[in-house]
Amino acid sequence: MTDETTTENFEPLTATYERLRHSADATELSEFARRPLPDRDDQAAFSRATALLEAVGGNPNTPLEDRVFLAESMPFPNVLVKLAKDPQASVRKAVAGNTDDKNWLVGRLTKDPDLEVRDAALRNPKTSWKMRLEGAQSESSDARILDFLATLGTELEPDAPKVLSSMVRRAVALNPNVSLQTLAKLENDPSPEVRHAVEKRRKERGK
Structure with missing residues (x-):
């Protein structure tokens, strides 16, 4: 864990982002998805963490339950936009029901090909x-x-x-x-x- 943390601290954000975006390591991706966010007062660390969650959310190798978790709980548009394009309807449905969505993103999901996703989006008060x-x-x-x-x-x-x-x-x-x-x-x-x-x-x- 120490070596991993040290590597992450010194690895440029773009390099870590690309590594996670293409990673096939479900355990690593799940750990990133569930990792508590840094305090917002530490702006650099917080921005880095949310950027990496975008990479994790957009990687189809991230376990489905973790992608649904992010779709339900994340308030960050960059992460939710990635998840709104997920091939699994259950992930898109979770995004559609997220009340932290921007109205334009919910609006996009009201046109989703899956009925359950459209239903969730139309029920979202942000619609x-x-x-x-x-x-x-x-x-x-x-x-x-x-x-x-x-x-x-x-x-x-x-x-x-x-x-x-x-x-x-x-x-x-x-x-x-x-x-x-x-x-x-x-x-x-x-x-x-x-x-x-x-x-x-x-x-x-x-x-």
Whole structure:
């Protein structure tokens, strides 16, 4: 351990970064992933550690459970961006649910090919209303996602902007994948635009 620490202290950051980025040593990568971060007051050490976590997070040889751990717990955009591109959906889903995400990163994950990842991203409070609206309009959103979006501005986030939240609920009502249960709930929505959308949807379905 002493030799390793000494080597790391004297090895230039770029060299250590490249070594970890290409390492096939799962034990070493796991140790780096779980290593406590230095105190923020030690700016040089803290910056170095977060940079190395980017290399570890982006290495597919890092054990899956460690990549999920980083995706769930890291607040650093450089690390999360790497993990958001992970080939494993479970890692991307963990990033999508991380409330330390930047809204642009969550927004990117609302377009993920995996339904579970999109679901987690749309549930993240950092997701923009634009992305929520697009999720409510998308025919790739399933009934479960639409059930959640239908509660925004009423049951959930009651202090949300009324116009934006009602636009989302209206889009849910018009989405062909909306469940009959959610449609029935929206029939009594406080927004007349949402209620009109429900009426239109019911006519289209011949109900």
